[in-house]
Amino acid sequence: MSLKSGLASFFLLQFESLSSSTSTATVARRCSFGHLRPVPPSKRAYTCAATPSPQSAEKSNGVLLVVVGGGAAGVYGAIRAKSLAPHLNVLVVEKGKLLSKVKISGGGRCNVTNGHCPDTKILAEHYPRGHRELRGSFFNTHGPGDTMSWFTDHGVALKIEEDGRVFPITNNSSSIVDCLLSEARERGVCLQTGKTVTSVSAGVQGKFILKVEKRSVEFLEYLEADYLLIASGGSRQGYELAVQLGHSIVDGVPSLFTFKIKDPLLSELSGVTFLKVEASLILESDKKNIPHLTQLGPMLVTHWGLSGPVILRLSAWGARDLFRAGYKALLMVDFVPDLHIEDMKSILSRQKQKFAKQKVLNSCPSEFGIVKRFWKYMLDREGLNCDTLWASVSNNSLNSVAYLLKHCAFEVVGKGQYKDEFVTAGGVPLSEISLKTMESKMRPNLFFAGEVLNVDGVTGGFNFQNAWSGGYIAGTTIGELAAKAVC
Ligand SMILES: Cc1cc2nc3c(=O)[nH]c(=O)nc-3n(C[C@H](O)[C@H](O)[C@H](O)COP(=O)(O)OP(=O)(O)OC[C@H]3O[C@@H](n4cnc5c(N)ncnc54)[C@H](O)[C@@H]3O)c2cc1C
Structure with missing residues (x-):
C-alpha cells in the first residue's frame, strides 16, 4: 500500500466508522437539511504533506487527534503528540493560513519568547490573566529555556535582546514558520487549511464528532476524533466549540x-x-x-x-x-x-x-x-x-x-x-482544565492550549510562550495516552 493510499483508506475508514455509529442518523439528517452536502470520502482531497507509514497506520487502528487551529499552540502541540506517538493520526484543521500570526508577529521578526525570566514565579507575573495559576507546573514543564532549546535544536539560531525579547537571529519570522511547518510535515502531521470546524458534539465511546466546512465552497464533512485539541486562539468560533462541549467562557476583551x-x-x-x-x-x-x-x-x-x-x-x-x-x-x-x-x-x-x-x-x-x-x-x-x-x-x-x-x-x-502585538483577554477559564495535562476537567480526551484559554501576557514574547507551553503539555499528554493505548 502506498503512503497516499494508506491515508486515503484511513479517512475512508473514519467516514465508514462514523456511518456505522449511532450518530449516523444525526449526521445524515443534518446533511440533508443544509444546503451543503458531504463530499463522498473517496472524492475528498487531503493535502497532507506526509502520511503515516503503512506499519504505523496499521498500528494506529485509525486513532485520530484533531487539532482545531494551526497557530503556534496547535502546530507545536501537534508536533509534540506525533513525536511521542508516531502511529497516531494527527490532523490540524486551520480556517485561514497556517501560523499566520507567527508570520506577522513582532513587526515581522517574531518575538518568540522572553529570555530574562529564568524563575517561573517571576515569569508568571507577566500574565495579567493567569499570573496565579501559571506559577506552578506549567512553565516548569516547558518554559522559555525549553522553547529556546527546541528551536535551536531544530536549526533556528536565536538571540536575546537587551530587554529580554528573543528573536530569530535572521530577524525574520519566516525562520520560525518554516521550522515548525517542515518539522510537522516531516513527522507526518496532516495540515489542512481553508477549512473551519463549525461545531462539535460528543460521539460514541467518548469520541468527538466535528463538523468541518469550507467558506464560500459547497463543502461539508464530519470527522470522528479520539482526541481533540482546541487551539483556536481568541476566535469566537473556538469559544463556541468549547461551550458545545460543556465549558464556560470568560467574555473576551482587547488587551495590549x-x-x-x-x-x-x-x-x-x-x-x-x-x-x-x-x-x-x-x-x-x-x-x-x-x-x-x-x-x-x-x-x-x-x-x-x-x-x-x-x-x-x-x-x-x-x-x-x-x-x-x-x-x-x-x-x-x-x-x-x-x-x-x-x-x-x-x-x-x-x-x-x-x-x-x-x-x-x-x-x-x-x-x-x-x-x-x-x-x-x-x-x-x-x-x-x-x-x-x-x-x-x-x-x-x-x-x-x-x-x-x-x-x-x-x-x-x-x-x-498597537500594530506589533494584540491579544484577547478572556476564554476558557483555567479552573476548568488541568494545567499539568491541559486536559478538560469536564470531558476526557479534550484539550486546550494557547490564547483560547483565559490567559494573556504583556508584550515581550510572553504570549507566544503561553502557546508553546500549553501546546507542548497538551501534545505530551495526548502522545503518551495514544502510545499507552497501543501497548
Ligand atoms: C500583530 C500581532 C503581533 C504579535 N506579536 C507577538 C510577538 O511578537 N510575541 C508574542 O509573544 N506574541 C505576539 N502576538 C500574540 C500571539 O500572536 C498570540 O498570543 C499567539 O498567536 C496565540 O497562539 P494560538 O495558537 O493560541 O492562537 P492563534 O495564533 O490565534 O491561532 C489560532 C488559529 O486557529 C484558527 N481557528 C480559529 N477557529 C477555528 C476553527 N473553528 N476552525 C479552524 N481554525 C480555526 C485561526 O484561524 C488561527 O490561525 C501577536 C499578535 C498579533 C495580532
Missing part, C-alpha cells in the same frame, strides 16, 4: 493597546520617547482617586496619544476595567521617577541662579533627562512664557513645574491600535 489622549499640544510631540517614567491609571471607580495600576518603564508619544511598554502593560493589566469604563480614565505620569520632588525644586533653584539671564526654554536641567520639545510643552502647560528669563521666574512657578513633572495628568479618551 495604546491610549488616545485628549491634548492637541501633545500630538505635536509625536515621536518623543522617555526611557523611564512611572505611569498610573485612575479609573472613575477608583475610590478617592487612588490609582490601582502603576507601571515603570519606557513611554512614547504618538500622534494620537501615548504608547510604549509602560502604556501597553497598563492596557493589559487594566484591560477589563478600561473596557468597563469605555476606555475613559486619567493617566498620571511621573517623568522623573528617580528624583524626589524636593531635589527637583533645588535643581530648579540652582538653574535659576546659574542661568539667570537666559531664557527658560533654552536651559532645561539635564538631571531631568527630557528633550527641549517636551520641556517647552511643560512650560506651556504651566503657563510660563518660554522667552521669560530664569531670573524672572517666581519660586512658586518653579515649584509648580517640579510638581507637574512628577504628577502630570492626561485624559485618556479611548484606545488606539
Whole structure:
C-alpha cells in the first residue's frame, strides 16, 4: 500500500466508522437539511504533506487527534503528540493560513519568547490573566529555556535582546514558520487549511464528532476524533466549540493597546520617547482617586496619544476595567521617577541662579533627562512664557513645574491600535482544565492550549510562550495516552 493510499483508506475508514455509529442518523439528517452536502470520502482531497507509514497506520487502528487551529499552540502541540506517538493520526484543521500570526508577529521578526525570566514565579507575573495559576507546573514543564532549546535544536539560531525579547537571529519570522511547518510535515502531521470546524458534539465511546466546512465552497464533512485539541486562539468560533462541549467562557476583551489622549499640544510631540517614567491609571471607580495600576518603564508619544511598554502593560493589566469604563480614565505620569520632588525644586533653584539671564526654554536641567520639545510643552502647560528669563521666574512657578513633572495628568479618551502585538483577554477559564495535562476537567480526551484559554501576557514574547507551553503539555499528554493505548 502506498503512503497516499494508506491515508486515503484511513479517512475512508473514519467516514465508514462514523456511518456505522449511532450518530449516523444525526449526521445524515443534518446533511440533508443544509444546503451543503458531504463530499463522498473517496472524492475528498487531503493535502497532507506526509502520511503515516503503512506499519504505523496499521498500528494506529485509525486513532485520530484533531487539532482545531494551526497557530503556534496547535502546530507545536501537534508536533509534540506525533513525536511521542508516531502511529497516531494527527490532523490540524486551520480556517485561514497556517501560523499566520507567527508570520506577522513582532513587526515581522517574531518575538518568540522572553529570555530574562529564568524563575517561573517571576515569569508568571507577566500574565495579567493567569499570573496565579501559571506559577506552578506549567512553565516548569516547558518554559522559555525549553522553547529556546527546541528551536535551536531544530536549526533556528536565536538571540536575546537587551530587554529580554528573543528573536530569530535572521530577524525574520519566516525562520520560525518554516521550522515548525517542515518539522510537522516531516513527522507526518496532516495540515489542512481553508477549512473551519463549525461545531462539535460528543460521539460514541467518548469520541468527538466535528463538523468541518469550507467558506464560500459547497463543502461539508464530519470527522470522528479520539482526541481533540482546541487551539483556536481568541476566535469566537473556538469559544463556541468549547461551550458545545460543556465549558464556560470568560467574555473576551482587547488587551495590549495604546491610549488616545485628549491634548492637541501633545500630538505635536509625536515621536518623543522617555526611557523611564512611572505611569498610573485612575479609573472613575477608583475610590478617592487612588490609582490601582502603576507601571515603570519606557513611554512614547504618538500622534494620537501615548504608547510604549509602560502604556501597553497598563492596557493589559487594566484591560477589563478600561473596557468597563469605555476606555475613559486619567493617566498620571511621573517623568522623573528617580528624583524626589524636593531635589527637583533645588535643581530648579540652582538653574535659576546659574542661568539667570537666559531664557527658560533654552536651559532645561539635564538631571531631568527630557528633550527641549517636551520641556517647552511643560512650560506651556504651566503657563510660563518660554522667552521669560530664569531670573524672572517666581519660586512658586518653579515649584509648580517640579510638581507637574512628577504628577502630570492626561485624559485618556479611548484606545488606539498597537500594530506589533494584540491579544484577547478572556476564554476558557483555567479552573476548568488541568494545567499539568491541559486536559478538560469536564470531558476526557479534550484539550486546550494557547490564547483560547483565559490567559494573556504583556508584550515581550510572553504570549507566544503561553502557546508553546500549553501546546507542548497538551501534545505530551495526548502522545503518551495514544502510545499507552497501543501497548
Ligand atoms: C500583530 C500581532 C503581533 C504579535 N506579536 C507577538 C510577538 O511578537 N510575541 C508574542 O509573544 N506574541 C505576539 N502576538 C500574540 C500571539 O500572536 C498570540 O498570543 C499567539 O498567536 C496565540 O497562539 P494560538 O495558537 O493560541 O492562537 P492563534 O495564533 O490565534 O491561532 C489560532 C488559529 O486557529 C484558527 N481557528 C480559529 N477557529 C477555528 C476553527 N473553528 N476552525 C479552524 N481554525 C480555526 C485561526 O484561524 C488561527 O490561525 C501577536 C499578535 C498579533 C495580532
